[in-house]
Amino acid sequence: MNANEPKQNLLRQLPGVDRLFETVAASESCAHLPKSVLLKAIRTVLDSRRNAVLEASDAELPQIPTLDSLAAEVAEKASTIGAFNIKQVVNATGVVVHTNLGRSCLDTEAIAHITMVAEHYSNLEFDLSKGRRGSRYSAVEGLICEISGAEAATVVNNCAGAVLLCLDTLARNRSVILSRGEMVEIGGSFRIPDVMAKSGATLKEVGTTNRTHLADYENAISTDTGLLLKVHTSNFSIVGFTTSVSLSELVSLGRKFDLPVMEDLGSGSFVDFNRYGLYSEPTVQASVAAGVDVVSFSGDKLLGGPQAGLIVGKKTIIDAIKSNPLTRALRIDKLTLAALEATLSLYRDPEQAIRQIPTLRMITTGKQEVEGHARKLKSKLEALDKPGLSLTLVDLASKAGGGSLPLLEIPSCCIGVQMDDISANTIEKALRRHQPPVIGRIENDTFIIDPRTLTEGDDDIIVSAFAQLSAKNR
């Protein structure tokens, strides 16, 4: 007898693709799915069953499930294959501008404006008063100038692109003077020296990591200098024996030598968080008022809008930037432009901006309010009556995130979750695999939920995730 015969017999019990397809396609849960998805799911399920048989030891040969249970397996597989890859998640981390989780959530007016532009034709590049081609940037330029106090403005698809474009326009084949204390790397492969190299500018580092003086810049100026650059050290802070040159000192130096001065603000806020009792981030308005020639900042960090790179400054410089062919390659799309316009228009009334823009609202929510939310959510979780589940309120800090306000610890009140027979790591994993996923953090072997970053409907999702949590998740 052939040694493989028992395995071959088992494999013969597996239905063929066609037979399984007929069964699955007739089922209610799969009737609406495309044939390609069903076939992919069928092949995956059959392959895995076949491999299970081939890899099993002769003593422990697996059973082949019935046709109906294979069909159910296929249906489940097909629903994951057919599902979108980008999905809603619950941000329970307390990191407001969480780059991995999509940075800023948009306000409802911005969402409505995106929908309008997506659904209909629009005057994106059409001047309705003149009846001819217009500029796509005109929708937001005026607003950006109005809010920031700048003479001129433009936008590209993100701040990294904005920096590249500014350097390429102002300093290609020339040198750019930058303090060694500001040679930053922003998470996810954006390093100032690398962007500089890509733009064709040469980096001229001055000073030291902790101390740079005005004379360091001045001594480095030569005939090939194209730009004086200041980069906001947005995701770290050097403390102790430090000196850096202020933006206005750098602006005076630029004037003296007739050199443009640029500041890459990165997080770029229009709101002074000092007024809300929080450690403050330099505002765009302050940089403009200091007389800097050009400033770049992100749309989806502290601005609370869509991914975009905003550039504001002197008209001659912005005009030069606009006529650089790179601008076309970095151009912002219409959906983003709509979201940006709607978000910016909220800043016309700063109080309204704080109330309505989710990122600003989350950062400025007081601890008491977060505590009220935490208590409510805690009692909903207690009502599940889950054996071994212990819930406590803990005073911890939230973070602004997104490489902004690095020192800011926003006082928060979180829910600490522990379970008798399930570790914090297992809780974290199970919630992350829930649909929709719930993302929290672990501190001292406790799973932490920070209500600061929860949005409408998230409480119910968290409660249902915990209701389904059991030791089998291990």
Ligand SMILES: *Cc1c(COP(=O)(O)O)cnc(C)c1O
């Ligand atoms: C975040 C940041 C950038 C990059 O901005 P993106 O919008 O993510 O491209 C550039 N410079 C600084 C200082 C930053 O903080």
